[in-house]
Amino acid sequence: MILDGKCPKGPIQTSWDRHRFDLKLVNPANKRKYKIIMVGTGLAGGAGAASLGELGYNVEAFCYQDSARRAHSIAAQGGINAAKNYPNDGDSIYRLFYDTIKGGDFRAREADVWRLAQVSNNIIDQCVAQGVPFARDYAGYLDNRSFGGAQVSRTFYARGQTGQQLLLGAYSALSRQVKAGTVKMFPRCEMLDLIVVDGEAKGITVRDLITGEIRAHVADAVVLATGGYVNVFYLSTNAMGCSVTASWKAHKKGAFFANPCYTQIHPTCIPQSGDHQSKLTLMSESLRNDGRCWAPKKAGDNRHPNDIPEEERDYYLERKYPSFGNLAPRDIASRAAKEQCDEGRGVGPGGRGVNLDFSAAIKRVGEHTIRERYGNLFEMYEKITDENAYKQPMRMYPAPHYSMGGLWVDYNCESNIPGLFVLGEANFSVHGANRLGASALMQGLADGYFVIPYTIANYLAKTKPGAVKVDHPECKKSIEDVTNNQKKFLSINGKKTVSEFHRELGKIMWENVGMARSEESLKEALKKIPVLREEFWKNVKVTGSGAELNQQLENAGRVADFLEFGELMTKDALHRNESCGGHFRTEHQMPDGEAKRDDENYCYVGAWEFKGVGNEPELHKEPLTFDNVHLAVRSYK
Amino acid sequence: MSHHDSHGMNLVLHVWRQKGPNEPGKMEQYEAKNVSPDQSFLEMLDEVNEQLIKAGQDPIVFDHDCREGICGMCSQVINGVPHGGQERTTVCQLHMRNFKDGDTIYIEPWRAKAFPIIKDLVVDRTALDKISQAGGYTSCHTGGVADGNAILVPKPSADYAMDAAECIGCGACVAACPNGSAMLYTSAKVAQLAELPQGKAEAAERVCDMLDALQENGFGNCSNHYECQAACPKGISVKFIARLNREYQKALFK
Numbered sequence A: 001m002i003l004d005g006k007c008p009k010g011p012i013q014t015s016w017d018r019h020r021f022d023l024k025l026v027n028p029a030n031k032r033k034y035k036i037i038m039v040g041t042g043l044a045g046g047a048g049a050a051s052l053g054e055l056g057y058n059v060e061a062f063c064y065q066d067s068a069r070r071a072h073s074i075a076a077q078g079g080i081n082a083a084k085n086y087p088n089d090g091d092s093i094y095r096l097f098y099d100t101i102k103g104g105d106f107r108a109r110e111a112d113v114w115r116l117a118q119v120s121n122n123i124i125d126q127c128v129a130q131g132v133p134f135a136r137d138y139a140g141y142l143d144n145r146s147f148g149g150a151q152v153s154r155t156f157y158a159r160g161q162t163g164q165q166l167l168l169g170a171y172s173a174l175s176r177q178v179k180a181g182t183v184k185m186f187p188r189c190e191m192l193d194l195i196v197v198d199g200e201a202k203g204i205t206v207r208d209l210i211t212g213e214i215r216a217h218v219a220d221a222v223v224l225a226t227g228g229y230v231n232v233f234y235l236s237t238n239a240m241g242c243s244v245t246a247s248w249k250a251h252k253k254g255a256f257f258a259n260p261c262y263t264q265i266h267p268t269c270i271p272q273s274g275d276h277q278s279k280l281t282l283m284s285e286s287l288r289n290d291g292r293c294w295a296p297k298k299a300g301d302n303r304h305p306n307d308i309p310e311e312e313r314d315y316y317l318e319r320k321y322p323s324f325g326n327l328a329p330r331d332i333a334s335r336a337a338k339e340q341c342d343e344g345r346g347v348g349p350g351g352r353g354v355n356l357d358f359s360a361a362i363k364r365v366g367e368h369t370i371r372e373r374y375g376n377l378f379e380m381y382e383k384i385t386d387e388n389a390y391k392q393p394m395r396m397y398p399a400p401h402y403s404m405g406g407l408w409v410d411y412n413c414e415s416n417i418p419g420l421f422v423l424g425e426a427n428f429s430v431h432g433a434n435r436l437g438a439s440a441l442m443q444g445l446a447d448g449y450f451v452i453p454y455t456i457a458n459y460l461a462k463t464k465p466g467a468v469k470v471d472h473p474e475c476k477k478s479i480e481d482v483t484n485n486q487k488k489f490l491s492i493n494g495k496k497t498v499s500e501f502h503r504e505l506g507k508i509m510w511e512n513v514g515m516a517r518s519e520e521s522l523k524e525a526l527k528k529i530p531v532l533r534e535e536f537w538k539n540v541k542v543t544g545s546g547a548e549l550n551q552q553l554e555n556a557g558r559v560a561d562f563l564e565f566g567e568l569m570t571k572d573a574l575h576r577n578e579s580c581g582g583h584f585r586t587e588h589q590m591p592d593g594e595a596k597r598d599d600e601n602y603c604y605v606g607a608w609e610f611k612g613v614g615n616e617p618e619l620h621k622e623p624l625t626f627d628n629v630h631l632a633v634r635s636y637k
Numbered sequence B: 001m002s003h004h005d006s007h008g009m010n011l012v013l014h015v016w017r018q019k020g021p022n023e024p025g026k027m028e029q030y031e032a033k034n035v036s037p038d039q040s041f042l043e044m045l046d047e048v049n050e051q052l053i054k055a056g057q058d059p060i061v062f063d064h065d066c067r068e069g070i071c072g073m074c075s076q077v078i079n080g081v082p083h084g085g086q087e088r089t090t091v092c093q094l095h096m097r098n099f100k101d102g103d104t105i106y107i108e109p110w111r112a113k114a115f116p117i118i119k120d121l122v123v124d125r126t127a128l129d130k131i132s133q134a135g136g137y138t139s140c141h142t143g144g145v146a147d148g149n150a151i152l153v154p155k156p157s158a159d160y161a162m163d164a165a166e167c168i169g170c171g172a173c174v175a176a177c178p179n180g181s182a183m184l185y186t187s188a189k190v191a192q193l194a195e196l197p198q199g200k201a202e203a204a205e206r207v208c209d210m211l212d213a214l215q216e217n218g219f220g221n222c223s224n225h226y227e228c229q230a231a232c233p234k235g236i237s238v239k240f241i242a243r244l245n246r247e248y249q250k251a252l253f254k
Helices: A012-022 A043-055 A093-103 A110-130 A162-180 A245-252 A285-289 A316-320 A330-342 A359-365 A367-385 A440-460 A473-492 A498-512 A519-539 A551-575 B041-054 B126-135 B155-165 B172-176 B183-195 B203-216 B227-231 B239-252
Strands: A035-039 A058-062 A183-186 A189-197 A200-208 A214-218 A221-224 A263-269 A292-296 A354-357 A394-403 A420-422 A604-609 A618-623 B009-018 B025-035 B104-108 B117-119
Touching: A012 A110, A035 A043, A035 A200, A043 A058, A043 A162, A043 A183, A043 A440, A058 A189, A093 A110, A110 A162, A110 A440, A162 A183, A162 A440, A162 B126, A162 B155, A189 A214, A189 A245, A189 A473, A189 A551, A200 A221, A200 A473, A214 A473, A221 A245, A221 A440, A245 A420, A245 A551, A263 A285, A263 A330, A285 A367, A292 A316, A292 A330, A316 A330, A330 A354, A330 A394, A359 A367, A420 A440, A473 A519, A473 A551, A498 A519, A498 A551, A498 B041, A519 A551, A551 A604, B025 B041, B126 B183, B126 B203, B155 B183, B172 B183, B172 B227, B183 B203, B183 B227, B183 B239, B203 B239
Parallel strands: A035 A058, A035 A221, A058 A183, A221 A420, B009 B104
Antiparallel strands: A189 A200, A200 A214, A263 A394, A292 A354, A354 A394, A604 A618, B009 B025
16 A cells, blocks of 8 residues: 655645644634543643643543653653754755655655644744743843754753753643643543544543553554554663553554654663663753764773773764764764774773763863763763763763654544544654654644644544544453453563563564664564464463552563564564665665665665565555755765 | 762662552552662662563652742652651752662651642642632732832842742641641741742741641641751741741731
8 A cells, every 4th residue: 555644735834833724623622522531641641631731632641650740751851943043154944854754864754744843833932932941141031051963052951861851841731731630631541442433533542550441542643652662672761661662562453564664773871780770761862062082093002081091082073974973863872882892992891882072072071061960861971880980981872762653644643543543752743764863842833833733634534533442342352451451461470570581572572673784684583473472472470460569560571572573673674675764684785884775775764564464464555756955865964 | 979889779768658648658668679789769660560460560659840949849758758758858958879779768748737648659738728728929910010120129138038038839848847828838938928028028928828728728837847848959048937937927917
């Protein structure tokens, strides 16, 4: 099937404005007749639920944590992009659009990216109005800094805790709606199934994580804002509870999954310290405004970094990419770091690390300035490694961080299942094959504040409210299926814990479907994953019962889904015989080691349809055309 | 220093176990064997749990998520101090290099009237959300707001507001307070929004409504112990409580 994103035609500069006029509206007095389910309360989910509540819809919002404010958006550090051009350095909506398309290695839809760039300015205004304490200069104006893949300073920030402040802004708006009675919060509830009636999304089945109750919630439309799937690697910068489950259940009910192989490995994370590691901690890209990446020129040089003189240091990003230097985009910077370590010039335990050095910046602007810009990040680093980064370089290594792939959506953020909308990291749309830094925060809030309120009306206007009740046969079947699945986990009583299976899967994925993929490594993964999955269903041990708070049972479900999803992700990587963005196939590289795209054969979105566990999924394509940005080799030299 | 120690530590843990909200609880003893100094506290507990699961026993449940000190989920009283007492450190950021071989560690949930225990170390903190819902926001509607630079915010004000906004909502302040008060939590939000121009229009209603919610949801009042500031993993200052008191005084005269 050839998919159609239904993007508006005509001049891109007016595309979103014209489209909004064409979208159907729901009369203000009719909005209260409609019920909308929001799954996930991060930037996209929290902003979306709040905005929909303000408009007068009845919203039920769900999250697995104990409060809407815990979503992992809270951990984002460095900043949020917008095309304000306050610094007068050449930015514009067009340039942000261009940088994002190029940054995505020409694998995103132009119209969606244009809209993102356009509403980026509205996002900053909204956050300021909420009382988000963005950094200001001495005259009282908003401050900016630079981020990867851009030659302008367009990133707004709040110390090294921008995600936290933006999320708390959305949470405060959400809190107001909870008080107003338009949003009902269901914390500690996990979505375990999508309910589809006559081909339309009409509800979800959830498990109450405290009591274990499995119940259905019905609505006129369902919105998923459930984040990314890089916990498939086990070790990632994600929170422990982040999973692919909500998206995966929707996928198994018919929602196409697009570009799952586009995973982002972030170049600067604190390296693994041992086998006990449970997650990896990100060190913001913003640090590379002032930090310089280097590795010793000599392999096996294990002198203290401060004892290695300048001429024996390889500032490899500055050398390879003079125009962008340390702010080369993430996929490029990650591969470059891995290259240093593979050549034996890595630092730290096991030689899996490179240096991120602030000494030159400290000499230039003083330690107090660095402390002011990044204070909490240096503190975080010291707590984990017991090393003082004001006195010696930070040790960094790439780690899985973000997923550009996700459920396929059209220009209205609607899935191929009518009534199912997907926002934020959970959808595939705007970042192409590589996301630029400070764009995730931008996309989450764009989708939540300024897209879904308009596009969902278009669907609701042609929907009769309250059509499906909780006693519908589809609801009953869904509850039965989920209940049986839960019982199954508890009945196997094998010898290996869920955690052990998760670690094994993570290892298979990182070694074979990680930063450098080959036909050989991918086929190896495709051999190993089904074997591990089969073992899981025979040998997993989950103690306790379902009728209580049972964290193993929760994790069993998430890992079971990763054991299926990992296979799809690998198949997607195997079918895409090119390198683009975060998807690097060693067989397809330029002589200088950069990604080699095949625009003639692969300039499309690969959206997969579920055909049953163990069966070959079916590929549908959405061809991509670039009318506004010239398809070119993506160079940051 | 870190990662060079090859011999693991053996520790004795006393952990609060409680099957449900209406069950009696008690301290149970466990052993943590061969713990690396580079392990985090929660990774140490993960390992204890793995052994419990393999032995067919009920693992210890505890709240956690980001494991990088920002989400506010992790909530354990360690040796009598919420988050363990290392300066500006959450439970999940606490690393085992802060303990010695042979140490005994006591691990309990947050204890406060407003935080009923759900199971083991997991408590119900929705009372904090109730305070936020009462007034922890500006009533701006999405869209139609002024340009971000339309109202200048002096840098000291922006920095002050950011200091207050660093609260992660973990509730350690409540757990540490002899009165079980949530004044530090409440005052952090009141101070942030009272300082910024965008929050001034509703400052009076906000402080009154949030204090009402604080009282209605089982929290005690503040009698200036400062235990909250001492326990806060983000270094939130009691000066914000002073600011809240001032805002409240102003509101009373409106």
